Amino acid sequence: MARPLASIRNPNLRESIKEAAWRQIGVSGASSLSLRSIARDLGISAPAIYNYFTDRDALVTALVLDAYLSFGDSQHAAKEKFTGEGDVAKRFMETGIAYREWAIANPHRYLLIFGTPVPGYVPPMEELQPAMMRSMGALAEVVAELHHRGMLNAGGIPLFDPEACFFPSGQCPTPDDLLIYSVSMLIWCRVHGLVSLEVTGKLPPFGPRGDALYRYELEAMLREFVIRD
Amino acid sequence: MARPLASIRNPNLRESIKEAAWRQIGVSGASSLSLRSIARDLGISAPAIYNYFTDRDALVTALVLDAYLSFGDSQHAAKEKFTGEGDVAKRFMETGIAYREWAIANPHRYLLIFGTPVPGYVPPMEELQPAMMRSMGALAEVVAELHHRGMLNAGGIPLFDPEACFFPSGQCPTPDDLLIYSVSMLIWCRVHGLVSLEVTGKLPPFGPRGDALYRYELEAMLREFVIRD
DNA sequence: AAAATAATTTTACAGTGTAAATTTACACTG
């Protein structure tokens, strides 16, 4: 028998494959993701997956995109939690805290995006960039707001090369944008340092006090980059 | 024929295996490390490796230990570059810059230590801890010196849990040590954020200006944590 | 010289991704 079951009792195989993949990743980590065991889970044959994803890498890319979506949602939701005029600093803190909380709640997803957990996988940047830009957008919007209110104190930070960075629709970024993106990137680097080490279990000494350390770092950034009152 | 060649024409197989492993890692990354292809390189059979390493994981651990050694050497060398009384800040900068330079010169080694590049490998912490402590020790010594000279301004930072942290010889750390280690850890987190993203190619916009950004971060830490003059 | 031990080999098994050929189910068209 050769094409009887799958697409009938499973009308949306593409999604089911991704679900099975997440299930596996949740159990044994992204490193041990296996097309064959996904196929076993779904009661189909391994090469059948190639009808929905050209590659193992294509599947991983789809998973990364999903992860970015979920991550971006949580970032934007956090940013929109406080909508008051004077709540910019609160929005910053809220976005920052949501970053870590999402990562701790979804360690495998976090590592899939920001780590290198799948053996030979090299992420296709041009394909992932929109999703990445969107998820980073929440932070960038907060920084932009700070800048527009004249609260951004980041004159000394190095700006990145506008050539080396693909901007949406290939437009040349304004100096303001350049500043905003550079500050956002720097903040992201600091946040990522802590969170990635925590998620990979390499920050053991702090244990439950990871919260406090993380909060301290966010507040240090407020002190360094934000002019208040 | 069964035991003629290897140990005769290759008197130090254990080292040769590691060398071949590094060679492979240098070419195609740590993710595609393969005992079989190491064996092919050396003209021996794959199971022969099991005489020198109980596991693929044991081999990886040996590689990690070597990487820590090289990394620690470069850290301590940088720290001892300036020996003057008033050169503490210089020592800090030098150690920080050496951190990034070593990582960029040895990206695979860096990822082997601080990333998760080998599929199912889970690092045996108790075995790696001495090497890790030693390599982190250079930074800790700089921070300790700052503290002893009364130049450390880090009153507000959260201290980590002394229980959760294995200290050398199981001794209870003094409050001073607790502060020194906590500050060092925090500095390490920040440094690691930047460097790990740069090494994995996830910090493209800055390109050649990565230097400037990194320097800025080191100087920001001096401003934040160090009382000068 | 004989026995013991240690190093190495071959063989084997269970797993992986994926290419190729093959079979089947379904939708159209004549």
Next chain:
DNA sequence: CAGTGTAAATTTACACTGTAAAATTATTTT
């Protein structure tokens, strides 16, 4: 309605992987 074409699966096959077991050989010890 029969026939064809296409798309979705399947089976088969290949080249890999780590590693367990058994067999073989070299060296060391008795």
